[in-house]
Amino acid sequence: MPEKSLRYGQLLGAIRRHHRQISYNDVVAFERTQPQTLGRLRLVDVHRLVTPYVSVRILDQVRAVVPLAAMLVGFQALALRATPEEVEIIALGICGVLVGLMLFMEGVKHGLMPFAENIGFRLPGKATPAVILAVGALLGVAATFAEPAIGALEAAGRAVSAERAGLLKALLGPFVDWLVLAVAGGVGAAVVLGFLRYLFGWRMKTLVFLIVPPCLGVTVVAAATPGLDRVIGLAWDCGGITTGPVTVPLVLAVGIGVAASAGRGDNPLSGFGIVTLASLLPVLGVFAVAIALAGQPLPPIETGASPEWYRLTPFAEMLGALRAIVPLVLLLYFVQRVVIGHRMKHVDIFAYGIGAAVLGMMAFNLGLTAGLVELGNQAGTNVPWAFSPHRESGAPPLYPRGLGLAMTMVFAFCVGYGATVAEPALNAMGSTVENLSDGAFKKRLLIHAVALGVGLGAAGGVARILFDLPLAGLLVGAYTVALGLTALVREEYVNLAWDSAGVTTGPVTVPLLLALGIGLGEAVGAPEGFGILALCSAGPIITVLAVGWWAQGQTRERRRQRGRSG
Template sequence: MSAKFKEALISVLPITAIVLLLNFTVAPMTGGTVALFLMGAVLLIVGMALFSLGADIAMMPMGERIGSQLTKTRKLGLLIVVALIMGIAITIAEPDLQVLADQVPSVPNMTLIITVALGVGLFLVLALLRIIFQKKLAVILIVLYAAVFALAVFTSGDFLSVAFDSGGVTTGPITVPFILALGVGVAAVRGGRSAQEDSFGLVAICSVGPILVVLIMGMLFPASSDYAADLSVPEIGGFSDLLHAFGEGFPEYFRDVGIAISPIIAFFVIFQIVFLRLPKTQLLKMAVGMAYTYFGLVLFLTGVNVGFMPVGNYLGTQIGSVDYNWILIPLGMIMGFFVVMAEPAVHVLNKQVEEITVGAISKRSMLLSLSIGVAVSVGLAMVRVVTGLSIWYFLVPGYAVALGLSFFVPKIFTAIAFDSGGVASGPMTATFLLPFAMGACSAMGGNILTDAFGIVAMVAMTPLVTIQVMGLYYKLKTKNDAARLAGGLGQAAAEDEEEIIDL
């Protein structure tokens, strides 16, 4: 437990320090606003620690056991039906999707949520079938993204950024641990030489479904540039006001997280009764883990939504109003570098990568690659806010490079890279960086839907490049090490031969 709290503290402190530094320099805040933010940071630290512990104890084992049992039954129809239902149910309950739905003015919330959930469910089925039939991930991704960009040509510009953002927000802290573990379970039972590589890639494919369905919705619904969400900082006059602000958020997230986790628990109970029959001690351990996950996520989401979202919007508005608003670009890069460290699902992915690759890809190298990628992406997003450049100029070359690299790096790095894109664009991005960009865009008189939206998409894109570049370096380094080893062995053999001749 102490290790998890230490990890969470190290993750959250940098972004907290940056916000406090801005408070004392270019964007001064009232004492109440600072208190709101600091309370949110405390909830973030405690929530992330509990969530990470719960994911290790319960979420990951549950997903692996359900995935392995589905594969062992050898019933393809059962696998398809369960994967479809699980994908839809978990996505409907994903808190980040509700945030996105509130921000799309021309589509009814429930229409958007159900459509996106159906997209995730269908693509989760596709991802699991890819593992079973051992199809190449790179080829599937090229086909899917070709379809995405073909549809994007015919979709309203107001829907383009929102569509790509939806691919990031649907792979949040609830869906990612379970989907990752589900892939590990299915790949482990199927076995084979590529089982390690195939255990990744589910998040990558599931992220495409929401993009496609929202692009299609953009052809059916009228475009609108209106945005009416209230991101104002609540008035904090004293400690009672501070408690009231967070007290209003707790019941909402208790309900939302309970709804989100219940489908996973229900499916696991059914599998326990019908197939698994695990001992009571193991079930009790998982129950405690689910409690940690539940309360941790409630605290985390309350902290980021109540404490971080309004402060992020306020800071963006203040900095966007200054004459030297170009400072948004380097500042965005610094924020992006540290914000990704506070994403709960990032730590789940990094731990799983290190375990499955037996330390060949360490958590530290993964986190550094992700941080660099997100720093670049947020910097580019701020370029869009400042200049008003279309997201087309960034997404097309970015995905072209990412898909091109997939032909030159080890397959496992491609799978991990595309999974990382969805994982990095989680609650912290949606509730701090996006409001920050929206505040800056509003202060500069830009179009929020076309200029500020898309930051989640940018955060989801750049890790695809940076982690594959890491894979390319790993491949070249391994090749050079092997060449040096072979050369050393050859030289040693020659020296031995000379000694024999001399003798």
């Protein structure tokens, strides 16, 4: 074997990076002569910068969407031995939802939040309280239009039958803009009330006792009126839909600024409260519109005519996205420039943020119809097969009636529970609560209490569709229990419990549960399938209040023991 010699120095020279020295003095001096230069970025640099950034964000969305979708598909596959139809389209749709949500949240963070923070910070110093309230109200309205889950309403409306629930069909069809406006108006009013609460330091208990009874009263009246009784489910569902990833942070950013200017910013609870109001007041708004429409003859619903180009699939979603975001951006820009007179820096980043939000909304809307709503609908259609003959094929039920019904309930419970445990907003809330309650109310305890409530609510909602129970009775019962507990429990837990209702219903859960309910309703011949979300909001209020009551007792007990020993 021929020997080759290699100098050690040569080897080191080959395997080590060569150190080339430049004086930092020279570099800085050189760059000062030509400012704002950036060496050309290599492709690999862009990859290194962008890939980790994107992958973290998309994984967040995957974590929120995929378990739920898998649960729906898995239940159908395991229990019903049915595979979803048009799997490719649903999968594409879900990808659209993932990418859309990611872009949208990114856009909100960079395009909208800086505006809102700025406004919250500067507005109280520059404007009178009346102007602040007006800005808050408009912000609430505009943010509701931009809420991604609102699109699910329209998509859900397509599956409602006109004969059995005419008013409901009208509300979701030709009058859907009125409906959204009513919801948005409710949120606007909620923001005004929330700001007033910050300014005057009202107690949450007082607000709850002032607002919930009228909502329940209207519900009872509506239940007794033929026609209106079909709207109850929708009205209460709308409350859950409004409090999503746009409204909550935007309104909070402005609200906390206002609270700080009123000298109450140090209160750790100042963040709570608006969410509750924003999920209760739209109920009244929707009832108001429904009552107004009920007096008029319903217009015939045109069918069959070929729609104009702007109602076709890709264009409708694009226009919808623009219509959702542009008003909000214009409002924020107007307040920033005219009311505050502040010029903004980094225009390119704002432009990027707003572009990302519009694109994301578009992708989300496309994916929503094709993916989530379709999946939920199919699950709703297939699930009753467990206990009743299949609606389309007429095949006999797979399981005995009792077992099938029980399985359906358990399935609904699991969907509600699973969707909630994965919710990131709830996680953040849990940490705050653990600190607030001296560790008596553990983070895990809160998450599981809320999830249990949502799960029970989902099961209850499904049960009420299957057995055609009166929704008004269920809601009045649930909220009466909640009011009773509210009177017993300390103010902190009241804030927390009522807000946890809004936190749980994100842009993924809402369309899935709505579509599931409507599919179920169709399958069992119920007139409408709303109400699951309404009960999902009521459930956690009760469970969290109950756990709060228990934790309160624990803390008192511990204090007493400590007092005895010390």
